[in-house]
Amino acid sequence: MSSNTHGRITLLLFLSTLLPVITHAQDKSRFFTDPGGAGLGGLLLVLLFFLAIVVGTVHLVLKTSALKRLIRKDKAESSEENVEKFVAKLDNKEIDKYLKITRMREQKGDNKTGTVLPSLLLMLFGSILSYPVFAQAAPSRTSLFSQGGIIITLVLILTPILAGVILMIIRVRKVARKIKIKREIRESEKIARYLKTLSPEKVEEVLKKRKDALNYSLPENELSGNLEPEDEKGIIRNIDEKANIRFIEEKRKAIQRPQIDPGLSKLVIWYLVSATIWLLWGTSVGEYAGIKFVAPDADHVSWLSFGRLRPVHTNAVFWGWSSLAMLGLAYYVIPRVSNVKLYSMKWGWWSLWLINTAVFLGSISLMAGINNAGGEYREYIWPIQSLFAIAVVLTLVNFIKTIARRATHEIYVSNWYIIAALIFVLIITLVAYLPFWQDGLGETISQGYYMHQGVGMWFMMLTLGLVYYYLPQQLNKPIYSYSLGILAFWTQILFYTLIGSHHFIFSPIPWAIQTVAIVASLGMAIPVIAGTTNFLMTFKGSWHNLSGSYTLPFMLVGTIFYFTGSMQGSAEAFRTTNLYWHFTDFTTAHSHLTMYGIIAFFLWGFIYAIVPRLTRKEPPQVSVGIHFWLAFLGLMIYTIPLMIGGTMRGIMWMDGKPFIDSVTAMAPYWLWRAIGGTLMWISHLVFAYNMYKMIRPARVVNINEEPLGMEDDGELKLVEI
Amino acid sequence: MEYFNNHKKLFFTVFAFFFILTVLIAIIPALRNQEINTPLPGSQPLSGDALKGKAIYIANGCVACHTQQVRNVDMDKMWGQRPSIAADYSTIKRTDIWRNTATLMGTERTGPDLTNIGTRQPSIDWQLLHLYQPRSVVKESIMPAYQWMFEYKETPGPKDKVVNVPAEFMRGKKGKIVAKPEALQLVAYLMSLKQVKLPDGTPPPEFIYKKKLANTAGTQGASAGVELDGASLYTANCQACHQENGEGLPGAFPPLKGSKVVLDDNPELMINIIMNGYNARQSEGFGPMPPIGTTNNLSAEEISAILNHEKTSWGNNARKVTPDEVKKLMDAVKK
Structure with a gap:
């Protein structure tokens, strides 16, 4: 339901920006009626930029609507037929794999939140970015655009928009990849559920083979050997086990710089x-x-x-x-x-x-x-x-x-x-x-x-x-x-x-x-x-x-x-x-x-x-x-x-x-x-x-630093404000 | 280069380079321009109320939206009879020890240019009412209302300058709005803003970037059939006082709707009023009408379009006039 609301807001944004532009485009064409050939090259350049943005935007819109469809389909799909068809094609090894994934998911708990909302937000962003694009469309038909200065300005306006669209595409693609993976995981869950409904002999057969497979285990120290791990050179840093919300990438932390004069x-x-x-x-x-x-x-x-x-x-x-x-x-x-x-x-x-x-x-x-x-x-x-x-x-x-x-x-x-x-x-x-x-x-x-x-x-x-x-x-x-x-x-x-x-x-x-x-x-x-x-x-x-x-x-x-x-x-x-x-x-x-x-x-x-x-x-x-x-x-x-x-x-x-x-x-x-x-x-x-x-x-006590600070001569203290 | 590794040499070079360019591009031209430009013979330095009004104009940042320069481009000719020239600004000197010279040319034209406002809109009543509440005379205006320059009095004294504010902007109060000295001074300054005529024989600089010839040819050919857009000419020249509905503002500006002058078959008086101004109805409380046709340089074609718009709008139904007829009468009433 929320996707519909979002879609409506997007549409509204589109229309409300287009409206004044369209009305005034007429004023303009009345005044500038002479065809200009001088700025043809420049006009082509503007069109090229414009095209790039349109292609980018269309790509974004298609991608986001595909995502939307995917999510909706996931929710709607309940027939077991698909699963059956799917399982018929599988060999045991693959079933094992699926079962393994299922088990992993059950242990880890659910991770469903945070996919629908971001994709819709991104879609909204995409549409906002695309509105100025359409706003530009109306004027480009008139020959006001044979003026060098105006062509330059248009290209300059379009450049950051293009950059924004590209950034957005990269983001949307990432989200799409994640959604795809989640979808596969969900499918495997269905198959797992289906497996339970099968006859005992069949399950036994599967389990037997699976047991054999599970019985074999590697010693898990093939690469590391038996020594205790130690980072002698201090190469490993930036270890963070508490990650952010999944769809936002964890950014690099600032590097601490020693020897900053606290007064400065x-x-x-x-x-x-x-x-x-x-x-x-x-x-x-x-x-x-x-x-x-x-x-x-x-x-x-x-x-x-x-x-x-x-x-x-x-x-x-x-x-x-x-x-x-x-x-x-x-x-x-x-x-x-x-x-x-x-x-x-x-x-x-x-x-x-x-x-x-x-x-x-x-x-x-x-x-x-x-x-x-x-x-x-x-x-x-x-x-x-x-x-x-x-x-x-x-x-x-x-x-x-x-x-x-x-x-x-x-x-x-x-x-x-x-x-x-x-x-x-x-x-x-x-x-x-x-x-x-x-x-x-x-x-x-x-x-x-x-x-x-x-x-x-x-x-x-x-x-x-x-x-x-x-x-x-x-x-x-x-x-x-x-x-x-x-x-x-x-x-x-x-x-x-x-x-x-x-x-x-x-x-x-x-x-x-x-x-x-x-x-x-x-x-x-x-x-x-x-x-x-x-x-x-x-x-x-x-x-x-x-x-x-x-x-x-x-x-x-x-x-x-x-x-x-x-x-x-x-x-x-x-x-x-x-x-x-x-x-x-x-x-x-x-x-x-x-x-x-x-x-x-x-x-x-x-x-x-x-x-x-x-x-x-x-x-x-x-x-x-x-x-x-x-x-x-x-x-x-x-x-x-x-x-x-x-x-x-x-x-x-x-x-x-x-x-x-x-x-x-x-x-x-x-x-x-x-x-x-x-x-x-x-x-x-x-x-x-x-x-x-x-x-x-508020003072954050860093257990590692406190003892050092106590021995310090005062030159490397934290800044107190 | 070793030269640039010496901070004294490097920064002195930087300083000298910029300083020399500054002297060449700013200081010498500025000094030279204040030296060679002298005031026009007809111009007078501001004094009294107008001078105080200018200080109010500066204090309230009017320059943020109003320019005071008629550029020498065709689109600016609605703001003055001629482009502004250097001599127009040469009377302006340093304001006082605390404040700099204020030419107030401006860089934004969110509101109209005011170079020639004293000629273009000489009605003090209109100016006061507009300052009190711009939307009472120009519905679409976004100008701030300067209501702190006015005060409310139940019974104004004989010396008070009463502003006839329409009832809808009185917020239900029954008394009168009276202009404080600030408002009167500000209006005095606005009234002083008039372009000075160039000395006899000096042709004014031309407006450049005129509209394309094809358009002009179109309008000339049009005198046979199609008329100029009277409604938009009315908006630009008359509407501020007589209003879009032609009813004027009671107590300030007379209505054109149903007006005897407008409905008269003989347009002579109407053209006379437009070209020479009119103050015969002051006893009824209406302010004097400025000679708008002369101050705004309106042509016979433009005036006939305005006349025909007024004669056939808001229920008016009078005989239309032709540009030739108007031309003859314009010559006849010329003073």
Whole structure:
């Protein structure tokens, strides 16, 4: 019965997403009626991707429905005829085998639960994944798709979906295999039951032979000999007799790392805890702001009005969550790869408190209506933002002094990126807040520069530095190419610095600056492709690690979005694509695809990688999985409708439709955004729970470690929070 | 390379590279643009209530949804008579010691552009009512309601600015809604947002990416038979006040349904009102009508489509007009 309900929900999901798309597809074809031959190649590429996803989805649907049928058939089948037919073909040896299995099953007890539900859940996931696919189908008939930028974007949107479908196929196949085995076991039970109904002579005959067979037994020490087993070299580890629920694979545990300065551990953990709190605060505010698109009269309180909440959300997730998490992780990396202690622990704590204070005061002041001038991401007034700047200076000096005392000859590439990011964020903050060049259009030019360098030279730069450390660490092998990392480093600085003005295409700022920005946006392909290649080639040969790790899936998703999100940014900068997408919710989708898909996913991967090493407490693997899938699906459900809706809206504007019609048309897409946002928000609650599980202060007495700790000189103690 | 193994050299190189690019792409262009662009002759810096209103606009983050830039692309021409130019922003200086310059160009257009709102929607009554409850005038709006800028009074004093809120948005209360100074200041700021005419003889920059020629040809050929879509033109230009059902809002905007002016066989007065504005019914409590045909650059074809929509909807049944007739009358009423 439950399968039917699930099926109905799936169908509902399908229909409700298709509905608005179909209606608006008509608007579109009316406007773009000229056939375009120019983008034929690109169109074919899109179709190819689309086809791959359709094939994948169909495969998934067939597979899951086959599973469903199998399960239903199993329940319905009761006639003995089949068994009889089957037994007639068997020889005694085989009967023995079946009997043996039956006996084993009886001893072990039943293991029936956990097959129907997972397969149905997977089917539901599959259908959700496939909805954006169908959503894309309608537009691809029109020649809007002869535009280069749009084809690029479509391919980029489809890439993570394809990756998701492939992941899902692997999962479903596993479940299918398990169900098949169970089915065979059940069949054997039936045969065993049937055997009881046979005449005594027949049974006797069977038993006689069986007895003979059973009487023979091996001594069971043919390979091992008579010696006691002993693991002299300490090779065997990770033995776990208490396994998880069967359909979820047991992931690898974090390796304990000796010699972590307990003071540093505490500092890093407090950075990450603060970051988690700001993530919860910032996304709760964002979630509420998103709901206001659907229910504008939810409240009439000045502190909670949309215009005030929006900057609270963006700044809290920027300076609170992302920045603190990045810095915390960097405090771990810098001393580690320099092979020395951190220069000053005290400055580290000062930085932490200053940033926390800045975000706290900033959030309050924005809600109270104290706003710098409405320039995005520089809404905090200068006295508040300067707290952040002082924290960055302290951290920068601290890091450089640490690197200066390094025990290694070379400076590892992670440190290039991290130090560069800290230098750059200081420069851009000064450019944004110094008053000398802010009059009139000067404000717009420095705003374009600032908002994009904030994203590219602070968040992206620092996170990339962290990837160069944590990805190889988790794969337990060096980065694929050090040189590619260096190439990406210099080209990132060259191109990214020049592209800020692409946020103001067609505005009164000089046409030449706009053109430079567009050209440099294309140049971004070099660092992005270099980086993505480097990460994927590091993965290569270690893909088997992916399914056994709870950190690597986050990093893989981060890598995929690093490519698709960044290249989408380049595609958006074209003048033609700017016509459709500028000022619409497409840009909102893009910023979430990047700040969330790239930055947040990488940061989560890194956090799950090191916190268990610092505290020796693992997060529950099931809830890490829930966090991952809710965040990933939530992000897709959030961004894809907004991209579709944003495009529709741009087309309506170009078509000269009344503005209010374009507001009405966005309603279903805003609803989907609220749904996706809710999934993302729930995933953050799960993440916070995991954080709690990793650092909870309850002391776990490890009988093996206690005596050691008592003799210890205090340098290797567990971290107390 | 040994050079990059020296942290001082490496990080100084990184700093210098980024700093030089920053100077070239941001600082020099910014300095140069604030230097070469001077205010247009007709423009005035904000003062008094409008200046205070701008601070309220900034504090409430209106820029999150409203742009203030008319781009030089065809789709933006509904927001202003000409594309915005650098000189339009050159009067804007640093707000005060605590706060930066606010050009408020914006990057999202969830709501309409406001560059020229003082010309496009000059009715203060409409603006106040819309701020109090946007859905009372635009049913589909998702704009926040700024009700904390208003207060409820049983009996408003003689100096109070009363907002005629429709009964359904009064939650059963019998008194009046009165605008606080914040609301009046904010509206004063909105009223100040008007595009300044370019000095005589200077042609405005063109709107580019015009709609494809095939479409234009279609509409020209259409003057023989098919008309423009009057309903959608009505939505874009008239509906905010006169409402979708043509009944207006009692005490604020007069109805077109059954209106003598609309039903008149001679469309001259109607065209005169559209082109030159109207304030003859203020004694009845209706606000002045802005010269919407002039401010929104409506063509004779567009106006005749709107007229015919109004003359034949909501039970109205008057003689239709032709674009040629409208064209002649437009020339006749031109001031």
